[in-house]
Amino acid sequence: MARLLDMGLTKVSSIVLDMAVLAENTVTKSVTSYNEDDNSAKKQIFESSAKLRFLQDEVSELTIELIARFQPVATDLRFIKSCMELAYGFSRFGRYAYDIITVLEILGPLQHCDKSPVMRMSKLVLEMMALGVSALRTRDNSNLGKIYEMEEMVDVLFRKNLRESSQLIQANNYSDNRCNISTALILKYLERISDHACYIADSVNYIETGMASPRR
Numbered sequence: 001m002a003r004l005l006d007m008g009l010t011k012v013s014s015i016v017l018d019m020a021v022l023a024e025n026t027v028t029k030s031v032t033s034y035n036e037d038d039n040s041a042k043k044q045i046f047e048s049s050a051k052l053r054f055l056q057d058e059v060s061e062l063t064i065e066l067i068a069r070f071q072p073v074a075t076d077l078r079f080i081k082s083c084m085e086l087a088y089g090f091s092r093f094g095r096y097a098y099d100i101i102t103v104l105e106i107l108g109p110l111q112h113c114d115k116s117p118v119m120r121m122s123k124l125v126l127e128m129m130a131l132g133v134s135a136l137r138t139r140d141n142s143n144l145g146k147i148y149e150m151e152e153m154v155d156v157l158f159r160k161n162l163r164e165s166s167q168l169i170q171a172n173n174y175s176d177n178r179c180n181i182s183t184a185l186i187l188k189y190l191e192r193i194s195d196h197a198c199y200i201a202d203s204v205n206y207i208e209t210g211m212a213s214p215r216r
Helices: 004-035 042-070 074-107 116-138 144-165 177-209
Strands: none
Touching: 004 042, 004 074, 004 116, 042 074, 074 177, 116 144, 116 177, 144 177
């Protein structure tokens, strides 16, 4: 016979997985908008970001209710704690996606800028997100090490590109400062997204093993 607590845990899990899909799609849309120099999706990305914040609050309310009503312990409590952190992480993905397209709105059009640094890093970050969501969905922590390795690569790229962006004259002699500023800002947002992808991995590992993080 299923416990009432199990029904609550299933509902929380379902919301968190919905958030994962929405967060991935929102970040992907913002990066695509930047690459195509098209900020027409800004309203949609804002609404997705707002929905992620709403769902985070819903997860928080539900998990607190489950704790108050059923006083869960051991793996159940561990899962509830992780869901609160996962919901926060996915909400932050939405916020950074909105920040990215806001850069395009403020500093665009950017069609003459070299976008390769952003696109190179975004490919890594989107893959990290996909690996984290897949690990969460399958409850398989065997690939989490790859996410941590990719985060180190993101950090290297971030520092490298910051140094390069500090040089006002680029190799192509196109010296529009909007290119340097927009690249630095978006790389920072992507670097933060990669950090949160690691936090997602940490939460999956905690659910499965009870260990806080393999990185510590």
